[in-house]
Amino acid sequence: MQILLDTLSWLLLIGGSAFAVIGAVGLIRFPDVYSRMHAAGMTDTLGAGLILAGLMVQGGFTLVTVKLALILVFLLYTSPTSTYALANAAYSRGLQPLLGKRDTGAPPPSAPETEPS
Amino acid sequence: MIAANLPALQIVLPLIAAPLCLLLRRGNLAWALALFVSLAAFAIAVALLTQVLDSGAISYELGGWAPPWGIEYRVDVLNAFVLLIVAAIGAVVLAYARRSVAQEVPTSQHSGFYTAFLLCLTGLLGVAITGDAFNLFVFLEISSLSSYVLISMGRDRRALTAAFQYLVMGTIGATFIVIGIGLLYMSTGTLNMADLGARLPAIGANRTVLAAFAFLTVGATIKLALFPLHFWLPNAYAYAPSAVTAFLASTATKVSIYILLRFFFTVFGPTFEAEEITLNNLVVPLATIAVLVCSTVAIYQGNVKRMLAYSSIAQIGYMMIGIGFGTVTGLTAGIAHLFNHAVTKGGLFLVLGCIVWRIGSCRLGDLAGLGRRMPLTMFAFVLGGLSLIGVPLTAGFVSKWVLVQAAIEQGNWLVAVAILAGSLLALIYVWRVVEVAYLRPAPDSAPEAAEAPWSMLIPAWILIGASIYFGVETSLSLGVAEAAARFLLGGAG
Amino acid sequence: MFFAAILAILVTMSLALTRALLGPTVYDRVLAVNSFGTKTVLLIALLGFLTDRPDFLDIGLVYALINFIGTIAVLKLLKYGNLGTAVRELERNP
Amino acid sequence: MDIPGLFNYWIVIFLMMTGFYVVIARGNLVKKIVGLNIFQTSVFILYISMGKVEDGTAPIVIEGAKGVGAVYSNPLPHVLILTAIVVGIATTALGLALIVRIKEAYGTVEEDDIFAQDEAE
Amino acid sequence: MAVGIVRLDNLLAVVMLSGIYSLISASLFVTMDAVDVAFTEASVGGGIATVLMLATLALTGDTEKPGKGKLQIVPLAAVTITGALLIYGTLDMPSFGDPMAAIHQHVAPRYIEEAPKTTGIPNIVTSVLASYRGYDTMGELAVIFTAGIGVILILGSGRRRDD
Amino acid sequence: MLRAISLGLVLFGIWLLISGIYTPLLISLGAVSCLAVVGIAHRMDVVDHEGHPIHLGWRALTYWMWLTVEIVKANIDVARRILDPKLPIDPAVVTVKASQDSELGHVIFANSITLTPGTVSMRVAENTILVHAIATDMAEDVQSGAMDRRVTAMEGTVQTHLKDAS
């Protein structure tokens, strides 16, 4: 049983780590803020989630697991919020996203609303 | 119960009064409370000093934990003396502050001002009384932070930059002290200063201890504005509210000197070799240069407050010379000068505050004809100035006398001459003011000036009078200073 | 086992740090910092397990929280140049 | 002398000095405060690193059998640094408040501009 | 990264980097068993300090005057000397983590030994902080109180005054 | 009021879960703390359907499960793109219709979009959400409305009185 749990947590941790690293690579490789957000979002969600899950398996049914779960929930709440806030701030301050081949006809970002900070 | 807890009460009384002051929204009430508390603190300091003189050092274990595990208050002759200075100046300045602050600080900030003032007092007293190295740092920060605040409340906008500069320098200094304390702790495993003093000789002067020594020295030196590291001081003093200037000028740097003394002689012990080297080869020359250079700079100041500020740096030089000699005479001179200068400079700044209160400026040119219009005030200034110069029968003379004696004892004629030359430079800058005040007629456009209110004049005269009194009756200042010096040199070596 | 994960996290962190230093826009930095913060939370959690004292996860929780607040503050500043006014009010009269 | 054993200190010292450099060399007041922060934080690390005991664990007593024979790191530096951190944040807050006022009074937060304005007076 | 702080002109970035710095040091604290400190550093350095700095930036603008990036000699010298002194000081230091170092011999063991028993709480740091060195903590509280007063006095309290 | 009680209970539950020390003193302190927090929260006016959305109930759980699967899928997709040396990205900005009635619904939808790697919501407006996607096909996925429908479904009955006049 213990071995099973260990292996499971192993797998989860490895997976999480892999996603985290890949996300970080993306953070470097992607060309502009908006696309980097996706990479960052990756580490935030699955990377963090898997690692925490792996730890939860380790922790067993204890306080630790509860706290880990809390952290996870917390991350899942805050991460998109801050990403959204970031995208929103960047977009409304007039940072033009790099776009692909096809124009989807989205409205252009508005002009800067307030004086530059 | 009260008698046994005097050392704690010395600090905690002002400390508990500080938040209470804030709760009293009315500035006058806050002032009354602050004054009452500072008087009580003064009484306690007197009681402590007599107790110490009678029966030797007092140890007080805070929280009931035996040192070195708990924090210990250790009152010996030296710090009882420093406590007395700080508490006395605090009480006098607070008595003085009401009118002065009423003019210089917006009414809504009065209670906050007195809160900060009491905190500053607490901090300085706390630094002086504690026997624990880290506790010293904490209280040092209380006093520093509150003094930044107090300085920034000056009316001139330069008060802000001055406070900021002081903040940066003060924090660097304090951090250096922390590093030093940390290294000491690392080498000995204790924070209690007496314990440190007992353990360091066994370790000897290894590199860590040497580095700790260097950091403590530099840190304290920044705080006390020894010559090359002084540049934060003139502005800070010049633009702070008058009462604050008087208080800080006569206490803050003195307490920093106390820190240095404490570390040099109690912690490292007077025989610590690096110390001797530093003291003789570094501190004395620097202090001598400080005396000469800063006195000269003071001559060229157009603002009397700034002038006195530079003079303060020079006077700190005198104290450091005395300490640098590391002999009984030298230390006596340094400690006595610490006291005498606190009284004198405090008095002078209070007098200056009276002038500012009346004519709203302390530029040299604006003082023309004041000798006639504010005779009592200006006369006090002259007396204080004489003490600053070191004319006989004033406090300034007494300590300089002993100091020159110490220099001659060491065969250090150069320094002896420099001390006397410093007095002459002091003569020049004091006399510039006197001449303007007495011999230059007031311009017609000058505001009508009368004497400052009694509530300001009397405290100023108390200090000026004291500076004369202690020039004549020296058994307290010199006697205690000598006892402290002997204690420092003998107690730890 | 935890060690490998920690290593991975450290790599991630250093990459994020690189991004934070490279910029080029402020938003990149914010993003990197935010990401960095998340990684730190994970790192703390892993460290707790590594040292066999996993009961310090509170720190991780605090991290996550503080990181969030910090990011929000930065973004609000970036977007409005003001921290004190309610978002709603700012939206009404920009 | 155990050079690798001291390596940690050296890194800390490097950081410390970087912060110190920022404080004294940079003219921007905000940056000075940031530098001050870094400087102080490095000192904290120095303290904590001296409190670490090899194979030690955090100085919170482990209950039960697991805790028997546990080696704890030195708690005293932690206590000191807790205090020091508070002092640091207090200083930072005050410094920043002063900067705000300076900006209002001078219109700039660059040291040399401020000096220039003071000189001009 | 520290170098980045030196070089960067954009204060916002600098502030964020200093936040990261806090986070890193907090992680270091954790690795060095100082969980309480890490806790504090995380909440203070990463949070409050950053927010306050941002608030300041909001009021003062976020770019440094350019063209000041080059190294200045005198400060550099000062820094080098201080650093050299410190490194010199380290040469006689006990190695990292050495349990036989003086620091772990004198005062600390008794805390570890005794504190949980006398105060009845397992967190030694807390018991030392609040009881053995409770007076320090009181001072610390006074410091933070001073800062509060100071900020109120310098900036005015939040409430608008009609002046 | 009911929400306040429930908030208090939830808080207390969490307290008990993470506390680990069950002495009467601490439990009572916990209770007091939770009460205090509820009081403050009440003063802050955050105890409402948005701040404490217990009304979503079990539906939230099923939605979460679904979302998790989506997240995993999207993650793998983005990871592939990152690792692919050609970096096959094709960013696009699209508008997505948000058919939820309440703001809470919008929020859940927008956050879900962001949580799913590959898409980031950039601006929430009256009934649309501006989305940045790493690749056009992902944008199209979102535009297809599957997620929108699920969120709407989870939100359940329309709660007209909750419309926020922002």
Add this chain to the structure above:
Amino acid sequence: MPMIQRHSILRVTTKLLTPFILMFALYVQFHGDFGPGGGFQAGVIFGAGFILYALIYGIEAAEKVAPPGIIRVVMTLGLLLYIGVGYFGMFLGGAFLDYNVLRQDPVQGQHLGITLVELGVGTTVAATMITIFFSFAGRMRRAGRSG
């Protein structure tokens, strides 16, 4: 179609989180004896929670919840509590800050003392943090008005 921006995301998230943050702060406050944390950390977290609220809902709203005057009083109360415990020890015949005398059993006395003192720390720190933020933000508002 003009896009009316809505910041529901930030608002809603904040609403959700704030009570938990505050609760967590109190948790840290009272569990400082057993795990990492204590009064100071709790105070900071509490303050941070409040700051988050103020960031999103504005200073006015935050000041309505916690009027600066009251916060200021709270700030002093914490310090007074700490010093008061010290004095109390003194009145009971111990040294200043001696907790042993607070109860019959010294251990219990210590525990009580530490708890009270930490509470004092937490209170003051939280109030101070909030005050400081209010002061900064208040300046900002003033600056914004005049500029």
Add this chain to the structure above:
Amino acid sequence: MSGNSAILLAMAIPLAGAVLIALNAKRPNLREAITLGTAGLLFIDVLTLLPEVAAGGRPSFTLIEMLPGLPLAFEVEPLGMLFGLVASGLWIVNSIYSIGYMRANKEQNQTRFYVCFAVAIASTLGIAFAGNMMTLFVFYEALTLSTYPLVTHKGNEDARRGGRTYLGILLSTSIGLQLLAILWTWQVAGTLDFTVGGILNGKVSGPVVGILLLLYMYGIGKAALMPLHRWLPAAMVAPTPVSALLHAVAVVKAGVFTVMKVAVYIFGIDFLRESGHGQWLAYIAAATILIASLVAMTKDNLKARLAYSTVSQLSYIVLGAALATSWSVIGGSMHIAMHAMGKITLFFCAGAIYTATHKTEISEMTGLGRIMPITFGAFLIGALSIIGLPPMGGSWSKWYLALGAAESGQIVMIAVLMISSLLNVAYLIPIVARGFFQPAPGHAHEPAQEPSSAGAAAAPRTGSAGKIREAPTLCVVALCLTASGCILLFFFADPLYRLLEPIAVP
């Protein structure tokens, strides 16, 4: 009255007088009455000490212990007795004169004038009766400071500059050199009490003696040894009564008195003589005597000429100390009294002339002797005393000095004394001659002639414009008194000699 309380009273009386004067600022008559009364009382008080001292007693009094081992102590010995008598006695005369002068010239700040005057006298008596070097130094400084307002009395730019020079030289020498010397002495000897035979005797040797002597001699700036004499002419911006009492008597005599004291009680004359370091001091003194006399001849301003004359005469006393023989010391000490009497007469005359005519330059004084015969008569007497011709007091002191020079085998010094006497004749007698024997120029009485430098603050003379008369009665009375004093001293030199004998022959 016991000697001890008399000593204290000697300082307390003028100080009390100063306070009373300050309190009665609004009532000039009462104020001046107090001045006179105080002066009289003081003189009586000092006189009461005389019998005891003359009988060989040494009344002493310790005020307080200022520093450990360094009390503020007083002891009256012959030299101090002499000096005290001279100072307090002449204060009466000078007060009479001042009242006349100040009123006639309608000077500003009269109250401050009288107050500072009283304080200065108190300090002078402190110097006279000082029991140790420290006490002396304290009062020495007090004297400098209290006379500063007197020097700058007019308050204009000239007065300020003069005051600056005055204060600058006096304080910097005293603090920079004298104090150092005192400290050194204290260090070496362990005491500063004035002891017959000298406290440094045997404690130091070789060049140290020379250095110390140099420090002392130049540290006592008031002795106006060249080249540190600049302050004395500069102080002539003061009103004439000030110049008269202070810069002919109190201040400069305090200087040379200190020189004497140092020579007699610190070094001890035997020690000084044997060490041989008196030699070069004697040369400096001689050079000062001659050069100052020569400079005096070039001065057209009467007060300036008198000032340089003072510089020259002071060095007689220094010379007396430097020669370090019993005769020379007695001669030098006696010269304190003799020169005081003579020079104060001369200054009184100068002031009288100024008051009456507003003339300050010698070249303008032709023919005035006929209009102001009493003044010029007194001037002649004073001048003769300075020159050292019998039957004036000055002849005795020069005689003893010459004897001292002979005793020490310094023939050169005798020559110097002789030449100097001739020079004195050359610069003093022409003034009298011009006044008596040359006719007054027609426009002499034009007030417009008044040089601008002289007393811009002085009110133009009122009353019968153009008609020059003698100076106010009070002035004339005063100068007559001192002139007769010069003659009297010739006949009563013996008591002086006997008083001073103990210091020279231990």
